[in-house]
Amino acid sequence: MxxxxxxxxxxxxxxxxxxxxxxxxxxxxxxxxxxxxxxxxxxxxxxxxxxxxxxxxxxxxxxxxxxxxxxxxxxxxxxxxxxLAQEEGPEQPEAEDASAALEDLSISSSPAPQQGGKKKPNRQKLRKERKAQQFEEMRRQAEEEAANTENTKEIEDAAIAKLIEPLALSIKQIPPDGHCLYNAVAHQLSLHDQSDSKSYKELRHIAAEYMRKNPDDFMPFLVNNQGDCYNDAEYKQYCNTVEETALWGGQLEIQALSKALGRPIHIVQMGSPVLKVGEDLAGQPLTVS
The missing domain is CATH 1.10.287 (Helix Hairpins)
Incomplete structure (x- = not known):
């Protein structure tokens, strides 16, 4: 998220x-x-x-x-x-290679004996061949690794499906854009009470407004690029960003939504028990993954 x-x-x-x-x-x-x-x-x-x-x-x-x-x-x-693939594109001949080409032209008009009857090796061609061999070896290794690597998306989906099976739940796919957390919560709200339906924009406003009113609960978890905790101005800007942009929702926004809506939010994830945010709240849990 x-x-x-x-x-x-x-x-x-x-x-x-x-x-x-x-x-x-x-x-x-x-x-x-x-x-x-x-x-x-x-x-x-x-x-x-x-x-x-x-x-x-x-x-x-x-x-x-x-x-x-x-x-x-x-x-x-x-x-x-x-x-690496882009490096295989056409190369400009080096000065030495260009000289070799001119030498070949002069030979064609006036043949000169070559030592041992062998042509001078084309360094550009040899270099490209070496690169091609290196790239092919890397591609082969990558294919082998991919073939031996399990599909983590499929594994995660299967694990989550197994976790929610005893809960009598099914998976509703939400488009993975910056509003996905808010759309997932909106969907859960509409399932429990159609009269309580809200748009992702309304939920963004609700989360941001709760964070503005309770800075002590969130500011300690936010740091700037210098590694320092947000000051008041930075925190205010962060809340504005939560409300007005497609910033992905994370742990802070989940906490804010849970508190503002008065409902626990349960998070189903692979490899760990269901994470329950706002467990002390009395409302019906909203379940997301």
């Missing part, structure tokens, strides 16, 4: 090694951040609710980072393959 499109586009300016290095740094930063959040909660009875909310936020943050890293790596690997 993160802003995957923007992050994938950014990888086009990075090498695969750059992406991997950045991922290691981001994992380290997230670990430090979650550790700080865990330590910020006391051990008193009144802190149990806050601890539970922070645990939910951390789980969502980790799942979102993992999903984004997976897609960025796939994009970077594809970009590397495309770059």
């Amino acid at each position: 993160a802003d995957i499109e923007d992050s994938i586009a950014a990888t086009r300016t990075e090498t695969l090694e750059d992406v991997q290095a950045r991922h290691r740094k981001e994992v380290k930063e997230l670990t430090a951040k979650t550790t700080t959040l865990k330590k910020s909660v006391g051990k008193g009875a009144g802190d149990k609710k806050k601890k539970k909310e922070i645990t939910e936020q951390i789980a969502l943050m980790e799942a979102e980072l993992s999903k984004r890293h997976e897609q960025e790596l796939a994009a970077a690997e594809q970009q590397t393959t495309e770059s």
